[in-house]
Amino acid sequence: MNTSRIPGFYNLPIHERYPTLVQAAGLTLEELPPFEGGLTPEQADHMVENAVGTFSLPLGIALNFIVNGREVLVPMAIEEPSVIAGASFMAKLARAGGGFFATADAPLMIGQIQLLNLPDLPSARLKILEHKAALLTEANEIDPVLKKLGGGARDLEVRIIPDSPIGGFLVVHLIYDVRDAMGANAVNTACEHLAPRLEAISGGKAHLRILSNLADRRLARARCTIPVDELAFGEFSGEEVRDGIIAAWAFAAADPYRAATHNKGILNGVDAVVIATGNDWRAVEAGAHAYAARSGRYTSLSSWGKDAEGNLTGTLEMPLAVGIVGGATKVHPLAKAALKLMGVQTATELAEVIVSVGLAQNLAALRALATEGIQRGHMSLHARQVAIAAGASGDLIERVASQMVAEKVVRIDRAIEILQALSGQTTRNLGDQSRE
């Protein structure tokens, strides 16, 4: 990677961005295929049942990221305007403080085996623990490829669920190192394999055998420092912006209604990279929200404060079960290109980039909310979408959009009026448009 700073990238026509990107990434055109086309119908047909086609999303590049001292160009697949611009802008501010510093745990997933029909839960629990070493050895033999790569069973825990709608039962947790995979397949296979052994040892009946998406043994963390002067803009001083961001975070820390939206903003960034790399974003979402509620009260995944010099500091910690092998990561041509562009060598490194993007995205939202509000930033891309919906094409899209932004009226009826004035063309019926 040469640099993640590409001044003027936004203003290039879309077909000129790809060669510019390849050059900035220090790759060749052969090494980085264009982000076009995606899955063929045949590939889609092998992936899901009853496939009839494919569904695409915009793919953009978040610029300016430095993660652990390394320049990273980050691909993001997302339909929402302002997300990619927001992440890029905040990554630029963070550069002045050295970028993002991120760590991630070893790729340990948790597999759960539910054991029913046990009259004496404490004794059954200890019987299983007496066989722990043998059970781990057995679990290690299930996937020789994973074992060769240094993964496999790491630990076994037994939890008593004393009370539930069907009474008490045991839950065995198999802690499994899945290396560079997301790990669902490996863990589910191991759980299904161990279940009969656990039945024999405990005398119970194995019921569910499935991984947990609360991947709290596989956390990723990022922190950044934004020099307070970098935060100043317009009539806002750096201190005002910083304190506004901290007060916005305090709202999320204290109130679940706000925390849900705050964390959604983090996941805007996280999911976009998770999707671009062919990973399972539902798993990441489930893990993030469950982790945010781990204390019994749903709260913010991030925290914001200030250091001794008055600079803004931010942290984010969340489960991130993502892989660079298996699933769609190696099947989907764009996912392969996305991983290539980022230059990540391990799943852990991918998690470190993703958590950094989540923190940047959170900062972008809080900075906007704490100052001029979120709508202003959304306005210009939203205006373009409204202009297109009104029937504008080519140059007219930008002209109609700019006029609406200048007038601060971004509505379909106004877009149609401007379009008619600019082009004299007959547009679609206003009544039809307003119902869309």
Ligand code: MEV
């Ligand atoms: C919108 O997609 C995300 C935000 O609502 C996040 C937030 O409120 O922090 C702007």
